[in-house]
Amino acid sequence: MSPLLKIRSERDQMSAIERRIADYLLENAHLLRDYSSQQLANALGISQSSVVKFSQKLGFKGYPDLKYSIGEAVARGDAQDEGAVAEAIDTDPHVALAERLWHAKTRAEEETRLINPPERIEAIAEAVQNARRVFIIGLGEDGIPARALALKLAMIGILGVHHFDPVLMTASTASANAQDVLLVFSEFGKQTVLCHLARSFAATGGKVVSVTRHTPNPLRAHADYALLVSAHDERAHIEPLLYQSALQQLLDLIFILLCEHGQGRLSQLDSSAERIQDMLDT
Structure with missing residues (x-):
């Protein structure tokens, strides 16, 4: 399972701090290659140990393994966000709106499955x-x-x-x-x-x-x-x-x-x- 999809599907079960980490990773997946666990912790105003524990809770040995797995997902295109979808369409704004909604529904249905x-x-x-x-x-x-x-x-x-x-x-x-x-x-x-x-x-x-x-x-x-x-x-x-x-x-x-x-x-x-x-x- 894609680590990004795993994060989305388990987000509702997470603590407040874990949700902050999850949301940051989902929104900035393409930038994580430049972030160490300490830099990520500083960006969120939390402890480095919270980042490490979050990674381990998802089944990874530590943050480096999680970062590498997310990097692979980004390379495969798993992290394509709604903004990228809209830019790719470059047509009527109603078409872009429909495409973003379809993308969000597809993601929710996959997480639910x-x-x-x-x-x-x-x-x-x-x-x-x-x-x-x-x-x-x-x-x-x-x-x-x-x-x-x-x-x-x-x-x-x-x-x-x-x-x-x-x-x-x-x-x-x-x-x-x-x-x-x-x-x-x-x-x-x-x-x-x-x-x-x-x-x-x-x-x-x-x-x-x-x-x-x-x-x-x-x-x-x-x-x-x-x-x-x-x-x-x-x-x-x-x-x-x-x-x-x-x-x-x-x-x-x-x-x-x-x-x-x-x-x-x-x-x-x-x-x-x-x-x-x-x-x-x-």
Whole structure:
């Protein structure tokens, strides 16, 4: 894995000082060949040992190894930033804007894929595939992908129970057992009511799947499986777009696994689509 990609994907898990180092490395990757660990520490106003520990935490022997690895990534073009993308286009500013957004979404989706190992994705898909019922909840904006997933599951014959009200979901899950699955969508995983719901559901023996950012949060602590999204940008109006894009890519992957691994799922999808189209045509 590229060291720059590794830094981006693990940034949400870092301490405040580690994030400062990470951001500096990402923004100045092409200049690091001229920086010693002491010079980097001086530029950030931190101790040299913090730089060394940061490098070792990423799996390198020390800062020189990290610097060399980043240098190789820069040479391969892994560190091409959004400004370079815009300069390369040299056309209509709207084209440059679209290219920068695409570049940022691609990076977020790649980071998200790397922090969700295939075996975890397979385990979640299998749990949903074999579930008696799949309960799905998300509050506010988190309710949008939750509702979309519930519709997709219904299209392939998987019984999904979707609510955007935790009280209604609590009532619906009262009869849950070990054959059921609960998917809880919460970007930051901090809503107390959702944590309580996940804890109560786990007590029935059912499987809980949390869908949150790649940050330590209470909801993840109550989940059997955690779907994680890595998407960050300093611009407040861009970061939610990256989160939604990376999350959708993750959910689409699970949906494809359900369609292709489940017996009769594709034919069920075709039948459902035909019924809906017949209804719309009348």
